[in-house]
Amino acid sequence: MRTDTGQVIHLADYRPTDFVLERVDLTFELDPTETKVEARLIFHRRPGTDPTAPIVLDGDELTLSGLLFDQVEMDPARYDATPESLTVRDLPESAPFELTITTVINPEANTQLMGLYRTGGIYCTQCEAEGFRRITYFPDRPDVLAPFTVNIIADKDANPLLLSNGNFLGGAGYGPGKHFAAWFDPHPKPSYLFALVAGDLGVVEDTFTTMSGREVVLKIYVEHGKEPRAAYAMDALKRSMKWDEERFGREYDLDIFMIVAVSDFNMGAMENKGLNVFNDKYVLADPELATDADYANIEAIIAHEYFHNWTGNRITCRDWFQLCLKEGLTVYRDHEFSSDQRSRPVKRIAEVRHLKSEQFPEDGGPLAHPVRPTKYREINNFYTTTVYEKGSEVTRMIATLLGKDGFKKGLDLYFDRHDGQAVTIEDFVKCFEDASGRDLAQFSLWYHQAGTPLVTASGSYDAAAGSFTLSLEQMIPATPGQPTKEPMHIPLSLALFGENGGKLEPSSVEGAEYSGEVLHLTGRTQTAVFHGIGSRPVVSINRSFSAPINLHFDQSPADLAHLARHETDHFARWQALTDLALPNLLKAARDAREGKPVICEATFVETLLAAAADQSLEPAFRAQALALPSESDIARELGSNNDPDAIHAGRQAILKQIAEAGKDVFAGLYAAMTTPGDFSPDAKNAGLRALRNTALTYLSHAEQTPARAKAAFDAANNMTDLSHALTILAHRFPDSAETSEALESFRDRFAGNALVIDKWFAIQAGIPGAKTLERVRALMQNPLFKRTNPNRMRSLVGTFAFANPTGFGRADGEGYRFLADQILDIDGRNPQLAARILTSMRSWRSLEPARADHARSALIEIEQAPGLSTDVRDIVERTLK
Numbered sequence: 001m002r003t004d005t006g007q008v009i010h011l012a013d014y015r016p017t018d019f020v021l022e023r024v025d026l027t028f029e030l031d032p033t034e035t036k037v038e039a040r041l042i043f044h045r046r047p048g049t050d051p052t053a054p055i056v057l058d059g060d061e062l063t064l065s066g067l068l069f070d071q072v073e074m075d076p077a078r079y080d081a082t083p084e085s086l087t088v089r090d091l092p093e094s095a096p097f098e099l100t101i102t103t104v105i106n107p108e109a110n111t112q113l114m115g116l117y118r119t120g121g122i123y124c125t126q127c128e129a130e131g132f133r134r135i136t137y138f139p140d141r142p143d144v145l146a147p148f149t150v151n152i153i154a155d156k157d158a159n160p161l162l163l164s165n166g167n168f169l170g171g172a173g174y175g176p177g178k179h180f181a182a183w184f185d186p187h188p189k190p191s192y193l194f195a196l197v198a199g200d201l202g203v204v205e206d207t208f209t210t211m212s213g214r215e216v217v218l219k220i221y222v223e224h225g226k227e228p229r230a231a232y233a234m235d236a237l238k239r240s241m242k243w244d245e246e247r248f249g250r251e252y253d254l255d256i257f258m259i260v261a262v263s264d265f266n267m268g269a270m271e272n273k274g275l276n277v278f279n280d281k282y283v284l285a286d287p288e289l290a291t292d293a294d295y296a297n298i299e300a301i302i303a304h305e306y307f308h309n310w311t312g313n314r315i316t317c318r319d320w321f322q323l324c325l326k327e328g329l330t331v332y333r334d335h336e337f338s339s340d341q342r343s344r345p346v347k348r349i350a351e352v353r354h355l356k357s358e359q360f361p362e363d364g365g366p367l368a369h370p371v372r373p374t375k376y377r378e379i380n381n382f383y384t385t386t387v388y389e390k391g392s393e394v395t396r397m398i399a400t401l402l403g404k405d406g407f408k409k410g411l412d413l414y415f416d417r418h419d420g421q422a423v424t425i426e427d428f429v430k431c432f433e434d435a436s437g438r439d440l441a442q443f444s445l446w447y448h449q450a451g452t453p454l455v456t457a458s459g460s461y462d463a464a465a466g467s468f469t470l471s472l473e474q475m476i477p478a479t480p481g482q483p484t485k486e487p488m489h490i491p492l493s494l495a496l497f498g499e500n501g502g503k504l505e506p507s508s509v510e511g512a513e514y515s516g517e518v519l520h521l522t523g524r525t526q527t528a529v530f531h532g533i534g535s536r537p538v539v540s541i542n543r544s545f546s547a548p549i550n551l552h553f554d555q556s557p558a559d560l561a562h563l564a565r566h567e568t569d570h571f572a573r574w575q576a577l578t579d580l581a582l583p584n585l586l587k588a589a590r591d592a593r594e595g596k597p598v599i600c601e602a603t604f605v606e607t608l609l610a611a612a613a614d615q616s617l618e619p620a621f622r623a624q625a626l627a628l629p630s631e632s633d634i635a636r637e638l639g640s641n642n643d644p645d646a647i648h649a650g651r652q653a654i655l656k657q658i659a660e661a662g663k664d665v666f667a668g669l670y671a672a673m674t675t676p677g678d679f680s681p682d683a684k685n686a687g688l689r690a691l692r693n694t695a696l697t698y699l700s701h702a703e704q705t706p707a708r709a710k711a712a713f714d715a716a717n718n719m720t721d722l723s724h725a726l727t728i729l730a731h732r733f734p735d736s737a738e739t740s741e742a743l744e745s746f747r748d749r750f751a752g753n754a755l756v757i758d759k760w761f762a763i764q765a766g767i768p769g770a771k772t773l774e775r776v777r778a779l780m781q782n783p784l785f786k787r788t789n790p791n792r793m794r795s796l797v798g799t800f801a802f803a804n805p806t807g808f809g810r811a812d813g814e815g816y817r818f819l820a821d822q823i824l825d826i827d828g829r830n831p832q833l834a835a836r837i838l839t840s841m842r843s844w845r846s847l848e849p850a851r852a853d854h855a856r857s858a859l860i861e862i863e864q865a866p867g868l869s870t871d872v873r874d875i876v877e878r879t880l881k
C-alpha cells in the first residue's frame with residue numbers, strides 16, 4: 001500500500017512530458033500470483049525540450065524484472081528502478097527508441113482493486129486514475145495517448161475468455177494447456193482507459209447498426225447462469241447508442257462494444273475503451289431481484305459509461321484537475337438521456353434531491369473544493385459529487401445560457417476541434433463562447449469558486465404602476481482556501497403567476513437581462529423591475545433548479561400553495577411543496593428538542609394531500625411530493641447545533657399527523673395504484689409502485705402496527721414492493737415478531753444472491769436509534785458478511801454511517817468510534833473504499849457540542865494511527881481542519 005508522502009500536486013505545475021509515446025505493445029502471461037507483464041514502449045524526445053533529460057516513468061509497488069533498450073539489455077548504470085519510478089538516462093536526442101520493461105505482479109494479492117486483480121475467479125483491471133502504474137512502469141497520466149496492442153496468454157480451461165480494448169486481432173493455442181489472444185485499439189488512448197479481462201464468463205450478445213450503417217457487435221459478460229439478468233442492460237445500451245446519435249450526432253467507432261460485470265469493484269463502472277467494466281450491481285436485474293431504483297440506476301450508468309466514449313475517451317482530460325471535463329459533461333448527458341426516456345420533471349426532482357443531499361453538504365463542509373480543483377494530494381478523493389453532479393449542473397447552466405440549439409452548436413465545435421486530444425475546461429468553455437458569441441468569463445467562476453451560492457430574494461408589487469420589483473442578493477460562503485468570492489453569473493429561470501393561476505408576461509424588464517424566462521443575476525446585488533404586471537404576482541424563482549443554489553425567498557404559505565397548484569413547471573410545484581414542508585420540519589425538530597408538542601401547519605397538510613389525490617399529476621410525481629425532506633436535509637437546513645434524535649422525533653411526528661389527516665387518501669391510493677399485467681420496469685409502472693408504497697408508509701404511520709406492512713411483504717411479487725415492506729417493518733417496528741420473521745424469510749430466500757443480501761444488510765443498518773450499532777456489530781459476524789467485498793461493506797458500514805443519523809450519531813459517540821475502527825481496518829486492504837466511507841464524517845461540525853466532541857475524538861484516533869494510506873490521511877486531515 002502507498003502510505004502518505006505528504007506530496008501535493010498543483011495545477012500550476014502542469015507541463016507536458018519530455019517524451020512523446022508513439023506506441024504501446026503489451027504482453028501478459030496471466031497467473032493468479034505471478035503474472036508477467038512485458039511492455040514495449042516506443043518514445044521519441046519532444047522537439048524543443050532538454051536533449052539530456054532522462055525519462056521518468058511512474059510505478060506503484062512494482063519491481064523491475066528486466067529492461068531492454070532497442071531490444072538489447074540495458075546497462076544498469078543507465079537506469080534506476082524503485083517501486084514508484086523507473087528513471088532511464090542517456091537517451092537519443094531525437095531518434096525514436098524502444099524500452100521493453102518486464103514486471104511481475106500478483107493479482108491475487110491485490111486487495112486495493114486498482115491495477116490487475118482477481119474477482120470471482122476472473123482477472124480484471126481498473127486503471128483510472130493511477131492504476132496502470134501498478135501493472136508496469138509507464139507515463140501514467142491522461143495527456144499521454146497512444147495506440148495499444150495487447151497480447152494475453154493464459155490457461156485455456158480456466159480462462160476461455162481473453163479480452164482487451166479495441167478490435168480482436170486473432171488468437172490461437174500457445175503451448176500445452178495455454179492459448180493467447182491479441183487485441184488492437186487504433187484510437188490513441190491514455191493508460192487509464194486500458195482494460196484486460198480474462199476468465200470464464202457467460203455472455204449475452206446482440207448487434208447495433210449505427211447511423212452510417214455499420215454493424216457493431218455488443219456483448220455483455222456475466223457469471224454463468226446470470227445471462228437472462230443482463231437483458232435490461234443490453235436494452236439500455238442499445239437505447240443509449242441510438243439516443244447519442246439522435247441527440248448529439250455521436251456514432252460508435254469500433255466493431256465491438258463489450259461490458260463485463262464483476263462483483264468486486266470500488267466504484268459504479270468504468271468506461272475503458274470498447275471494454276467497460278461494471279460493478280455487477282449496475283448490470284444485473286430481474287423483477288424478483290431488482291428494485292425500480294436498481295433498474296433506473298442500471299439504465300443511467302450503462303448510458304453514462306457508453307457516453308464517455310465521446311466525452312472522455314475520444315476527447316480526454318489534459319490532467320486530473322480537469323476531471324469534470326469528462327465527468328460533469330457525461331453526467332449531464334446521462335441525465336438528459338434518462339429525462340428523455342422517463343419523466344423529465346420526476347427525473348429532475350430526483351437529481352436535485354441527490355444534489356442537495358450529497359453535494360450541498362460537501363460544498364458546505366471541510367471537504368468543499370471547486371468543480372475544477374487546483375491542488376490535490378490523492379486524486380482518488382476527487383471523484384466527488386462536486387466534480388460529477390455540480391459539474392453536470394454547470395454544464396446544464398451553459399445549456400440554459402445558450403439554449404438547446406446553441407448548446408448543440410458549441411458541443412459540435414468541441415467534438416470537431418478537439419477530437420483525439422487531451423484538453424482543459426478552458427478549451428471546453430471556449431467552444432461555447434466561439435459558437436455563441438457569448439462571453440462566459442464571469443460564468444466560468446462556477447468552475448473555480450467552491451461553495452453553494454446563497455441567493456436572497458424579496459419582491460414588492462406596485463399596483464398603481466403595474467410593476468413588480470424583485471431585489472436579489474448573492475453570497476458565496478467561504479470555503480477551504482477561498483475566504484472571499486467574486487459574484488457569479490447565476491441564471492434563474494423565473495415566471496410570474498396571476499391570481500387565477502395563469503402566467504403574467506411582463507411588457508419589459510429593467511435592471512437585469514431577462515430572456516426566455518431566464519433572469520441573469522450577475523451583480524452582488526441586483527434589482528429587476530417587471531413592467532406591465534396587472535395584478536399582484538406570485539413569483540416562481542429557480543424553476544427546474546436552473547442554478548445549483550440555496551434560495552431564501554420569504555414566500556407565504558398561501559403563495560407556495562398557489563405555486564404547488566398552478567406552476568406549469570412540475571419541478572417547481574415539487575419545490576413549492578418542499579418549501580411548505582421545511583419550516584414545519586425545522587420547527588418540529590426544535591420543538592421536539594425542547595419537549596414541546598409538534599404541530600403541523602394546516603395549509604401545508606392540505607396542499608400536500610391535495611397533490612397526493614390529484615389525478616392529473618403523475619403517480620411518480622406524487623410519490624416524490626409525499627417523500628418529505630430527509631433527516632439530513634433538515635440537519636443541513638438547521639445548519640448548526642444539530643441533535644439527530646430531535647430531528648428524527650420531529651419528522652416522525654409530522655409524518656404521523658399527515659398520515660392521520662390523509663388516512664382516507666392513502667387508503668384510496670393504496671387500493672388504486674396497482675400495476676396491471678406482467679411486471680414491467682418502465683417509468684410509468686415504477687411510478688405506480690412508488691405511490692402505492694408511499695401510501696403504505698403513511699398508512700403504517702397512521703395505524704402504528706406492522707400488520708399491513710407484513711401483509712404487503714407476504715403478498716409482494718417483485719423486489720420493489722418486497723424491500724419496501726421490509727424497510728417499513730424494520731425501520732418502524734424493529735422489535736416486532738413480524739419484522740424478525742420477515743428478515744429471516746428474506747435472508748433464507750436470497751442467501752445465494754449477493755446483490756439482494758446487500759439490501760438485507762442495508763435495511764438493517766438503516767434502522768433508526770441507538771440500538772442499531774449492536775445489530776451492525778452482530779451482522780459483521782454473520783457468515784454472509786464479506787469484508788473484502790466493497791458492495792457488502794458499503795451496504796452495512798456505508799449505510800450505517802451515511803444514512804442512519806440517529807444510529808451512527810448516537811449520543812454516547814460509540815457510532816463514531818465504531819467507524820474509526822472500521823476505517824483503519826478497511827484502509828489496510830482498500831484505501832479508496834476506506835477514504836470514501838470516511839467522508840460520512842464531513843458534517844461533524846454542525847452537530848451539537850457533545851456529539852461534535854465525540855466525532856472529533858474519533859477523527860483524531862484515525863489521524864494518529866500509524867501507516868495510514870494517502871487516501872485516508874488526506875480525508876481525515878481535511879475533515880479535521
Ligand code: 0A1
Nearest residue numbers: 126128129266267269270271
Ligand atoms: N470514470 C468512472 C468512474 C471511476 C473512477 C475511478 C475508478 O476507480 C476505482 C473506477 C471508476 C465513471 O465516471 O464512471
Ligand code: ZN
Nearest residue numbers: 304308327330
Ligand atoms: Zn464518468
